[in-house]
Amino acid sequence: MAYDTKDTIDQLAGIAAGSAIDRARRGREAARLGAEEAYRLLLLPENPGDVSLTERHAIALFVAGLHQDAGIITHYRHLLDKSDPTDGALAPAVLKAARTGSINGPYGRYPEGPLTREDKAGPAHEVERDVAVLLGERLTSAFNHAHLLVLRPRESSAAALQKLLDAGWTQTGIVVLSQLVAFLSFQIRAIAGLRALNAAHQTASVAVPAE
């Protein structure tokens, strides 16, 4: 499968073609292609199947919001605005839910035992009532689950999956939802890390002019 010279990670991390970081990324070509393919399969699928495009984009914007990364939020907001059948009402509601849910992670309780001393208490997310009305039952349960996955993954449970089944998610839909949130947790960190490395290079090249 052929992709543009710059992939989504390059665009959002600001990696220039031919730069040292670009060359290093091309040393892991299969990972580069795999990450872009995963992005397209999860966010721009030809056959969305059990999880609609709008649902995927709303969840992505919520997850980007929880990571508090302005550039990535803009990217996913743009996707949602294009697929939103309510003509723009969803994105502000999603961002409101993300602001309410934003907290530093990871936190959560361990199974009782020697790790209990490392327990870090913190809240479970409940989408606000007015936002929940707009999102509907399926997306509301997906947001509460995405918050669990992003911020306190060690508190995951079969009961949390049961809530999704009860809200109308299929088992395959839950696998897609889980892959989406987990993939975004990867993509957002790959972008954050490469952007930081890029910034370090630029500072260095200002401090030590090339000969």
Next chain:
Amino acid sequence: MPRETTIAYKDDAAPVAFTRAELDWRPWLAPLAEKDLTERHWKGLVDKSRSKSGYFMLLARDPDILGARTRTDKDIFYNPDGGLPRAERELAATAVSRTNGCIFCASVHARFAVTHSKRHADVDRLLDDGVTAPQDARWSAVVSAAASLTQTPSGFTRQSAEALIAAGFQDDEIVDLIYASAFFNWANRLMLSLGEPQAT
């Protein structure tokens, strides 16, 4: 349509501490059965032997994304050409799993880190005492970068990258370290949320 339910188990031998011992993992949702697999599923599994794993057979419900995930994983951790020594990629995976609290992932990648480095005492110290436990300068740098990238929002900053450069890490090594750490934030969330580890 009858209400769908998660899989319930009568017995429970959940591990309560990080360990290098081999653990089992059992799913909370129904994996596919081997007889139901099409060519597309086999392609998504990548390795035929993965049809014996409840984890991969559950993820095979969306085989294309499983395939993309697996090819990304293999290049980051198994590609021997340049970049970070494989022991340190596995160390980063272990440090991320230790931070997120994925006892299963930490056990697998702690074993791989020991296989490649032969440093079982150092790896066990990471498992027992966490990411702030003392390590030599190079391993401290790897563990610290992995742990800071695992925070939400990410705590890996320009200064973090500068510290790695100052410590002698090359660009291809830093890119591998970012990839390995970011990737385990993907893997941990699937392992933790779709099923549970069990002592063998």
